[in-house]
Amino acid sequence: MKEKTFALKGTVFYSKTKDEICVSPDSYLVCEDGLSAGVFPVLPEAYQGIPVRDTGNSLIIPGLTDLHIHAPQYSFRSVGMDMELLEWLDQIAFPEESKFSDLEYARKSYQIFVNDVKKSPTTRLSAFGTLHVEATELLMDLMEETGLKAYIGKVNMDRNGPDTLQEKSVPDAKRDTLNWIADVQDKYTNVKPILTPRFTPSCSDPLMDELGKIQRQYHLPVQSHLSENLSEMAWVKELCPNTAFYGEAYDQFGLFGGEDCPTIMAHCVHCPDEELELIKKRGVYIAHCSQSNTNLASGICPVRRYLDAGVNIGLGSDIAGGFSVSLLRAMSDSIQTSKLYWRLMDHNAKPLTLEEVFYMATIGGGSFFGKVGSFEKGYEFDAVILNDENLPYPQEFTPLQRLERLVYLSDDRNIIGKYVAGTKIF
């Protein structure tokens, strides 16, 4: 018997397309050597004798992927929520992130973060650290121990920040980044580095140029922010008069997708058509962060437009623009804001359905990590076990209705089991 070969028994859900959730009540979900072998009403002969975890009346869904989260911001989530992006960065986010120069502070904060992410329905994430190499490596160490799979980025930023949170020079930034990559690139099983220019207003052209070179040398993926807030976009236009739209400010340095540069761009609330075209052409992943876009009054991301365009799109909690680490909440938030978009902005933009947000939270974002986010044969075995016994009801519900309830009503008490690439987390 190979390692990581076992079955979970329960009601199994996964997407094949964004329009349908496959539901298999009371079935066996088989993991073979860390990969899904499929879902079966009866355990096939070939798997007789493998360990079976019977989850009873529980629901089993693919692990959820958080495409955009700021790990150091978790400890100040939901504080100072009465501000817009640029004011919030200056008054809350930057001063708080400065504290991560103190490794003991970083340890306290990151330990709280990893404990909570571990309990959440997230199995994969792409996270920002801070600009501090030591603290970012500490975050990577702690994340490695959780068993979750993560890209984590040391942040680059050399302009327009406070003195306490800014790289001193491009050579300094380059040296720190290369040292960090050397330290971490082969160190972990679960955690990998990702290049992380904070956003264009924080990164000078020479810094971006160096990051582009590093990207091409080390073939690292890239994450940043794009077209989140109107004031931010106006500022980028001033800072980069040579570009036609925000995405070009990354693209001119080779930091905007393409085959050798997998890229996540968070928010994309206000992308012009040319930007969307480039996103599609380059295969850039959009991290849709509904809660943050609301909290920072950025607006509502036109997700329907992006789904129709067929671009890569997943969900992000965007802690601490967002305050909830649960991707199930990100699903319901995304449905909710899409309804307001339909009502207030564009009556042709049909609200998102449960099926669509489930797809985005699973395969949509998961595919950034490879064959992740489904239980079709051959996918990495990321699974989350949901129990709804603390949410009693007097009537009959279909499995899909039970899933819908958990999307709206669940908290960490409902997450009773989790597997990542076949490894049991709890």
Add this chain to the structure above:
Amino acid sequence: MKEKTFALKGTVFYSKTKDEICVSPDSYLVCEDGLSAGVFPVLPEAYQGIPVRDTGNSLIIPGLTDLHIHAPQYSFRSVGMDMELLEWLDQIAFPEESKFSDLEYARKSYQIFVNDVKKSPTTRLSAFGTLHVEATELLMDLMEETGLKAYIGKVNMDRNGPDTLQEKSVPDAKRDTLNWIADVQDKYTNVKPILTPRFTPSCSDPLMDELGKIQRQYHLPVQSHLSENLSEMAWVKELCPNTAFYGEAYDQFGLFGGEDCPTIMAHCVHCPDEELELIKKRGVYIAHCSQSNTNLASGICPVRRYLDAGVNIGLGSDIAGGFSVSLLRAMSDSIQTSKLYWRLMDHNAKPLTLEEVFYMATIGGGSFFGKVGSFEKGYEFDAVILNDENLPYPQEFTPLQRLERLVYLSDDRNIIGKYVAGTKIF
């Protein structure tokens, strides 16, 4: 020593105005004979020897008032969320409410409801039952036992519903309503009847006329729905061609506020100016139900406009247009949607602040019940004890920041104590 005389020790929060939350760290909140005697840094001599509950590092806030909640809808909250109001009523709400003709079903459902409301930060509520007299009385019995104070209404509806959920005739409706009032009006300490015409599309003019007469005879308060959804409003215009705006459809029967007819109107998303004027003139309470307005794609209630106009306004969960029974969630939802309103609809409508939503959830709605929702001397002693120990943080937070975190992050685990009019609930 009088009964119901004791003190709570902790960090105490309450509003004097909608622009400021008074914070008293590590203080004594004194209850004297069921009323607040005020907040003191040291227990005054006059109260030496009274029992003191030391809540440690906890936060103590006034009990929250839910101005609009459908009790029978709790058991199907967060199911079938991909619909607008009228479709959702037909396909989900009406068929589910029909089940309350079965008293055993009603008992199961209402028991789940009262258990959860009891654990929530709500101390007062104004609830819809169904049209069924027996089930509504059962709900009132169960609510009485919780110790929470509630107005509960047998629903009136005699048109445009399914055969399974409609009063058969106006005389039947009148008889049922009078029987119900006779049964319940003096039966309870905590629970009182409220007249509840479902909404204009569900109530014929002759039924409304009878309800108006009953109101004047028994001096009952009134609750209903107003200007929630554009299709609903167009329908009301057709049904009541003699009225200039929706509110007149109630007002013409004497069911729209005034000194002897305290009235709650839920939603008020799309009130024209004349309607707002009448709301103000009649002292009608607006129940702002942010979550429901989003879920049913009704729109965003222009709360800033109502605050500026100085009308009575509180918050409602509107279960099951809303799915969360927590008024703390209603507070954060209200801030969030106000930000989108500001961004997308009216840049002059400043987003709601923490102080404003706290005011609406406490005094704003509480004042419908009398001197309720504050700890100023003489207010009924409704208090909720919040503990945030399961939400650790590495830095220092001010008391107000800790309250803000709970508004966004809390669930029932954070509600560790509750008092209503001086009676300990837990």
